[in-house]
Amino acid sequence: MTVRQRFPAGPAVDLPAWLARRDRLTVGDERIVDFLAAFAHRLLKPGVTRVRPELAALGFFLRPVELHRAVGRARECTVDGLRVPRGLVLHIPPANVDTLFVYSWALSALAGNRNVVRVSPRSAGAADLLLDALNDTLAGADPVVGATQLMVTYDRDDELTATLSAACDLRVVWGGDAVVTELRRHPLAPHARDVTFPDRSSFAVISVAGWHAATPARRRSAMAGFHNDAYWFDQAACASPRAVFWIGADSADAQAEFAALLADVAADRGTTVEPAMAIRKRVSAYGLAADGLVNGVRFAGNAVTVLDLADPAAVPRRWLGTGTFPQATLGSLAELVDLVERRDQTLSCFGFDRAELVELATALAGRGVDRIVPFGSALSFTPVWDGYDLLAEFTRLTTVSTTW
Amino acid sequence: MRTLSEHAFTRTQDERAAELAPALAELTAHHRIACPGYDRILSALAIPRDRAYETVADLPWLPAGLFKTHELRSVPADQVFRVLTSSGSTGGGPSRVFLDRAAAAAQTRHLARTLRAVLPGRRLPMLVVDSIGATMGSSARSAGVLGMAVFGRDHVYALDERTRPDVAAVKGFLAVHGREPFLVFGFTFLVWQHLYEVAVEHGLDLSRGVLVHSGGWAKLAARAVDNAEFRRRFAEDTGLTRIHDYYGMVEQIGTVFVEGPSGGSLYCPDFADVVIRDPQTWAEQPVGVPGVIEVVSTLPRSYPGHVLLTEDVGVLHGVDDGDWPGRRFGVLGRLPSAEARGCSDTLAEPR
Numbered sequence: 001m002t003v004r005q006r007f008p009a010g011p012a013v014d015l016p017a018w019l020a021r022r023d024r025l026t027v028g029d030e031r032i033v034d035f036l037a038a039f040a041h042r043l044l045k046p047g048v049t050r051v052r053p054e055l056a057a058l059g060f061f062l063r064p065v066e067l068h069r070a071v072g073r074a075r076e077c078t079v080d081g082l083r084v085p086r087g088l089v090l091h092i093p094p095a096n097v098d099t100l101f102v103y104s105w106a107l108s109a110l111a112g113n114r115n116v117v118r119v120s121p122r123s124a125g126a127a128d129l130l131l132d133a134l135n136d137t138l139a140g141a142d143p144v145v146g147a148t149q150l151m152v153t154y155d156r157d158d159e160l161t162a163t164l165s166a167a168c169d170l171r172v173v174w175g176g177d178a179v180v181t182e183l184r185r186h187p188l189a190p191h192a193r194d195v196t197f198p199d200r201s202s203f204a205v206i207s208v209a210g211w212h213a214a215t216p217a218r219r220r221s222a223m224a225g226f227h228n229d230a231y232w233f234d235q236a237a238c239a240s241p242r243a244v245f246w247i248g249a250d251s252a253d254a255q256a257e258f259a260a261l262l263a264d265v266a267a268d269r270g271t272t273v274e275p276a277m278a279i280r281k282r283v284s285a286y287g288l289a290a291d292g293l294v295n296g297v298r299f300a301g302n303a304v305t306v307l308d309l310a311d312p313a314a315v316p317r318r319w320l321g322t323g324t325f326p327q328a329t330l331g332s333l334a335e336l337v338d339l340v341e342r343r344d345q346t347l348s349c350f351g352f353d354r355a356e357l358v359e360l361a362t363a364l365a366g367r368g369v370d371r372i373v374p375f376g377s378a379l380s381f382t383p384v385w386d387g388y389d390l391l392a393e394f395t396r397l398t399t400v401s402t403t404w
Numbered sequence: 405m406r407t408l409s410e411h412a413f414t415r416t417q418d419e420r421a422a423e424l425a426p427a428l429a430e431l432t433a434h435h436r437i438a439c440p441g442y443d444r445i446l447s448a449l450a451i452p453r454d455r456a457y458e459t460v461a462d463l464p465w466l467p468a469g470l471f472k473t474h475e476l477r478s479v480p481a482d483q484v485f486r487v488l489t490s491s492g493s494t495g496g497g498p499s500r501v502f503l504d505r506a507a508a509a510a511q512t513r514h515l516a517r518t519l520r521a522v523l524p525g526r527r528l529p530m531l532v533v534d535s536i537g538a539t540m541g542s543s544a545r546s547a548g549v550l551g552m553a554v555f556g557r558d559h560v561y562a563l564d565e566r567t568r569p570d571v572a573a574v575k576g577f578l579a580v581h582g583r584e585p586f587l588v589f590g591f592t593f594l595v596w597q598h599l600y601e602v603a604v605e606h607g608l609d610l611s612r613g614v615l616v617h618s619g620g621w622a623k624l625a626a627r628a629v630d631n632a633e634f635r636r637r638f639a640e641d642t643g644l645t646r647i648h649d650y651y652g653m654v655e656q657i658g659t660v661f662v663e664g665p666s667g668g669s670l671y672c673p674d675f676a677d678v679v680i681r682d683p684q685t686w687a688e689q690p691v692g693v694p695g696v697i698e699v700v701s702t703l704p705r706s707y708p709g710h711v712l713l714t715e716d717v718g719v720l721h722g723v724d725d726g727d728w729p730g731r732r733f734g735v736l737g738r739l740p741s742a743e744a745r746g747c748s749d750t751l752a753e754p755r
Contacts, residue, residue: 275683
């Protein structure tokens, strides 16, 4: 097996010996907090954020104030005991979202776990930059960080995956249905379990009344946020809004303004959709039309394609190409409840008040939708993700009782 | 009434445009009636059924990749005579194109007329630069070889079953047929790697041959061989000067764009044309400005493939100013493929 050790840089560890080690960290271990803070400091340097704005978001996420808040919240949840690390956590992050492996790993390290992260051989760009920054940060860090945290890259290797799966106390699998199913072939120890992040789909939901009530400036800034949500990861991240549901009557004017504003923002920001992607979008859009699922197809340049759904219940959930927005109008949020499926993750919303959205979440009753966020926040990673409180997942509870 | 002996490269651009625009408009109307999926696409694009089309470039195009994801045909299922498949180099399954008897006959007839421009009326002895095994199965490669094989006789295959040159077979072919006109056919890369290099090594005389080849230059770019270099070295080192690259695709079967005798440009048969489109605005590009190639042909009647946008980049070289009348153009390569970032590692999978 060819394993490339990415972190800590240097001579490769003896893996069986490493897996058998017994180093101890605690939940919210200050040595880890210090390391993450120093790492965040590097990411927030102007030279980095200028080139890779998505790393700034990660840098903010890892500031000590954020980390202490997350740990504090995790501790509060403990009713009758104390939160302890799970032990050894294996992370299988996706190839396509370069920064996600750090979010997954950092929270688990903060939880006091020893971690093995399998960095995809297909990852590049930001991932390499992050690994360099992690290794640079290690120089000034407590040796326990390098001793307890390991990041490796290896090509498909069933034997190694099986070894790591058997050794870990928790396995965290990102990357969609196919990856989760593939990983499940490798048994865990009886006490261990998986946290899985399968294929998800996400929508935007807009109140027609709320849209009209907003000032033009407010609508434009909302669309700037929506543009981030949709285009940052080519509309292909699990939380990227794809279909747009309009709630209320007479949505035609609002829909037209939405498309025009989005095209405007895209033009302002120099959003380019490559020709091959533009053609791929046509294949998706024309295909849906041929199938009778869509009865209107409109383009605002290559960046924005709007599709009118013939039946909102048949909303396409698969990726249709960057900047493709099937849309439909529903009478009320209650009608949306019937359309939601287990795989639906994030609703990016505009024009509703909190009570309406809480009522929606209550009516959904867990059948789908894990996050309801305002425009501009769809891709903001939080310690609660996909319905999991990650710090809780990455820890166990030890109860201590002294009364009979 | 044209006769079969007349070749297919006769119309000036004005003559061609005057014929093609109404013929393609008629085909558009025909497919809207005969193919409900096609009609739904045009309706979703808000194109009225009675819309008039002034020019070929006004006609609505379908992306050729749609034939990979959708079964679009304008004949009832029980009249389908042949289903052609081809896997392209971009994602999705193979393209599937449906021919009834009339369409199958028409494509062979039109291909023959097209090739008449570069081949004599009689069949020539034919050297196929491929293995006989490659002609089995249903790949695009085998379809290409089989489609062309009917224009030759006494076929000899220049490659063995492991795709290595069969030098004895080539020498044997030349010993029998090398002093009369003969046809050489193969994919561009194989022709270069397995015929040119063998011919040079063994001092073979190919001067009486007519080479018809296709497949693109991407694989040869690594060897710094482009069309001009290909022609120059074949001519200098083997005597082969009658060389015709051609461009065509299964989604428009029977329509091929053929390189003229002086080389470097592809020409459109009278029943076809190309439009080069700006990849941002999709407007027509002028001569000399590269864009995405749209191919149009009056041949596809059994499926709505008469106006197709390819994923190839090309450029118009000129109009009515080359070996044959009409537009002449070059193919510059394929559009770089569209990759997306995202959480799922299996993005484009259908649910």
